Amino acid sequence: xxxxxxxxxxxxxxxxxxxxxxxxxxxxxxxxxxxxxxxxxxxxxxxxxxxxxxxxxxxxxxxxxxxxxxxxxxxxxxxxxxxxxxxxxxxxxxxxxxxxxxxxxxxxxxxxxxxxxxxxxxxxxxxxxxxxxxxxxxxxxxxxxxxxxxxxxxxxxxxxxxxxxxxxxxxxxxxxxxxxxxxxxxxxxxxxxxxxxxxxxxxxxxxxxxxxxxxxxxxxxxxxxxxxxxxxxxxxxxxxxxxxxxxxxxxxxxxxxxxxxxxxxxxxxxxxxxxxxxxxxxxxxxxxxxxxxxxxxxxxxxxxxxxxxxxxxxxxxxxxxxx
Amino acid sequence: xxxxxxxxxxxxxxxxxxxxxxxxxxxxxxxxxxxxxxxxxxxxxxxxxxxxxxxxxxxxxxxxxxxxxxxxxxxxxxxxxxxxxxxxxxxxxxxxxxxxxxxxxxxxxxxxxxxxxxxxxxxxxxxxxxxxxxxxxxxxxxxxxxxxxxxxxxxxxxxxxxxxxxxxxxxxxxxxxxxxxxxxxxxxxxxxxxxxxxxxxxxxxxxxxxxxxxxxxxxxxxxxxxxxxxxxxxxxxxxxxxxxxxxxxxxxxxxxxxxxxxxxxxxxxxxxxxxxxxxxxxxxxx
Numbered sequence: 001x002x003x004x005x006x007x008x009x010x011x012x013x014x015x016x017x018x019x020x021x022x023x024x025x026x027x028x029x030x031x032x033x034x035x036x037x038x039x040x041x042x043x044x045x046x047x048x049x050x051x052x053x054x055x056x057x058x059x060x061x062x063x064x065x066x067x068x069x070x071x072x073x074x075x076x077x078x079x080x081x082x083x084x085x086x087x088x089x090x091x092x093x094x095x096x097x098x099x100x101x102x103x104x105x106x107x108x109x110x111x112x113x114x115x116x117x118x119x120x121x122x123x124x125x126x127x128x129x130x131x132x133x134x135x136x137x138x139x140x141x142x143x144x145x146x147x148x149x150x151x152x153x154x155x156x157x158x159x160x161x162x163x164x165x166x167x168x169x170x171x172x173x174x175x176x177x178x179x180x181x182x183x184x185x186x187x188x189x190x191x192x193x194x195x196x197x198x199x200x201x202x203x204x205x206x207x208x209x210x211x212x213x214x215x216x217x218x219x220x221x222x223x224x225x226x227x228x229x230x231x232x233x234x235x236x237x238x239x240x241x242x243x244x245x246x247x248x249x250x251x252x253x254x255x256x257x258x259x260x261x262x263x264x265x266x267x268x269x270x271x272x273x274x275x276x277x278x279x280x281x282x283x284x285x286x287x288x289x290x291x292x293x294x295x296x297x298x299x300x301x302x303x304x305x306x307x308x309x310x311x312x313x314x315x316x317x318x319x320x321x322x323x
Numbered sequence: 324x325x326x327x328x329x330x331x332x333x334x335x336x337x338x339x340x341x342x343x344x345x346x347x348x349x350x351x352x353x354x355x356x357x358x359x360x361x362x363x364x365x366x367x368x369x370x371x372x373x374x375x376x377x378x379x380x381x382x383x384x385x386x387x388x389x390x391x392x393x394x395x396x397x398x399x400x401x402x403x404x405x406x407x408x409x410x411x412x413x414x415x416x417x418x419x420x421x422x423x424x425x426x427x428x429x430x431x432x433x434x435x436x437x438x439x440x441x442x443x444x445x446x447x448x449x450x451x452x453x454x455x456x457x458x459x460x461x462x463x464x465x466x467x468x469x470x471x472x473x474x475x476x477x478x479x480x481x482x483x484x485x486x487x488x489x490x491x492x493x494x495x496x497x498x499x500x501x502x503x504x505x506x507x508x509x510x511x512x513x514x515x516x517x518x519x520x521x522x523x524x525x526x527x528x529x530x531x532x533x534x535x536x537x538x539x540x541x542x543x544x545x546x547x548x549x550x551x552x553x554x555x556x557x558x559x560x561x562x563x564x565x566x567x568x569x570x571x572x573x574x575x576x577x578x579x580x581x582x583x584x585x586x587x588x589x590x591x592x593x594x595x596x597x598x599x600x601x602x603x604x605x606x607x608x609x
Contacts, residue, residue: 034433040420046478052457146509293452
């Protein structure tokens with residue numbers, strides 16, 4: 001959004017061909033510097049992003065496995081296979097189901113923390129901010145093992161705490177189909193630091209006068225949140241929403257590490273991306289994996305477009321001001 | 324009324340709700356931090372203490388045995404070295420190339436600039452799944468499998484870095500550039516002697532972000548390394564954990580986790596102010 005606005009700034013001057021000779025020579029020099037400066041990025045992009053993306057499209061029409069020299073053109077066979085593949089649909093369903101549970105937490109918990117942090121009388125603001133952000137930087141493999149220890153049904157602290165509270169049969173978190181998603185959500189809470197900070201920064205940018213005005217109009221804390229804070233920070237909520245949704249569609253590294261990606265319990269953690277990963281590295285069916293990857297990309301793209309379209313109903317952009 | 328309280332000196336108007344908010348935050352903070360605290364203390368416990376009931380947070384007899392086990396079962400020193408080289412190279416290259424490209428997009432004018440910038444934004448949306456098979460084949464064909472080249476090459480440029488730094492460079496008044504030009508200062512020198520020092524904060528924030536993302540990489544190091552000697556810390560730790568009997572060996576497991584956390588923690592503590600500011604900014608400008 002702001003990117004597009006910025007794009008037009010100062011553009012076009014270099015294209016004026018009728019400029020005097022000296023100026024055009026300067027312009028050409030500047031253009032050469034420009035190309036020189038962006039050349040490393042362009043080269044990296046061409047080799048490691050654009051070319052592989054195109055290659056992956058091509059793979060979807062082949063029967064590529066490990067050996068690229070044995071590759072043959074097979075038309076739409078991979079797509080036919082994919083749409084009839086029950087494993088693909090159930091993994092997509094798993095991803096969506098987990099997404100529905102995880103999304104509200106990933107959006108509202110950082111917001112709630114930011115609201116609490118944005119109160120006036122807080123001691124140690126800096127400390128809280130650092131503390132809530134810190135878990136975000138913990139390498140996720142390490143965090144998974146820490147949480148696996150916490151969630152262990154016998155020796156884990158969470159169940160010991162629940163027993164101490166009087167619960168007789170605390171859940172077997174990671175091996176119970178009913179509890180594995182809440183468990184994964186709990187593991188994911190360490191990742192909210194980023195969204196929390198962005199929310200907080202946005203809230204601190206809301207002009208105080210607006211709250212004063214709301215107060216004069218008789219608005220309580222809830223009303224002033226709904227009518228002032230929420231619309232004012234809605235662009236940032238939107239930004240977080242896009243990141244979270246894209247991240248949820250690609251979710252799989254946590255189950256991959258947590259239980260070697262075997263989908264336990266009962267296939268409840270066989271996420272789409274995990275299924276894709278298995279096709280690549282366990283079944284070594286590169287062509288089919290590429291097809292799954294493209295399908296996922298298209299789903300993400302479509303979802304993102306719907307979200308962008310939905311902005312008109314709930315995202316408020318103060319006119320002219322990018323903050 | 325509201326205005327008056329806001330202007331009152333701090334500490335004189337303590338209300339019940341303020342105390343409640345503080346307590347609630349402390350409670351949430353403790354809940355979030357508890358697993359780390361437990362992990363750290365568990366890593367200093369003897370095997371028998373790990374499973375005693377009722378559990379105690381603090382070890383009764385402190386022991387370094389778990390660290391000795393973790394360190395000896397696996398070449399953790401080597402993993403740390405690999406991760407440092409890999410993340411260091413990626414960070415250096417990403418910062419250098421992002422600064423250069425961001426300068427071109429923010430300050431210079433050249434035909435095709437806007438179209439190329441759209442390309443930068445567009446490439447942000449390409450998921451890793453779409454590119455990693457051809458990249459894997461390319462790196463293997465070049466004979467870079469299981470090498471530092473293979474670990475780092477696909478990540479030397481960053482679209483996010485170009486985008487982020489460009490947004491910051493745009494906030495530096497263009498008059499600086501014009502004045503420098505009149506004084507005969509070329510583009511290269513202006514970039515490194517004026518613009519970069521002025522943008523130290525944002526470049527630092529991006530550098531930390533780049534380092535932490537590289538440090539946390541999982542899938543690529545997993546598929547591109549095959550020997551134990553080339554594993555990064557994340558991969559090494561995962562293999563280490565899978566060799567242990569979880570449940571009985573929580574001590575060494577937690578020691579391994581703490582070893583993996585420490586370097587990231589060190590980077591974070593050194594630079595957390597800039598990082599926090601950078602993230603807040605990038606969120607607002609995204």
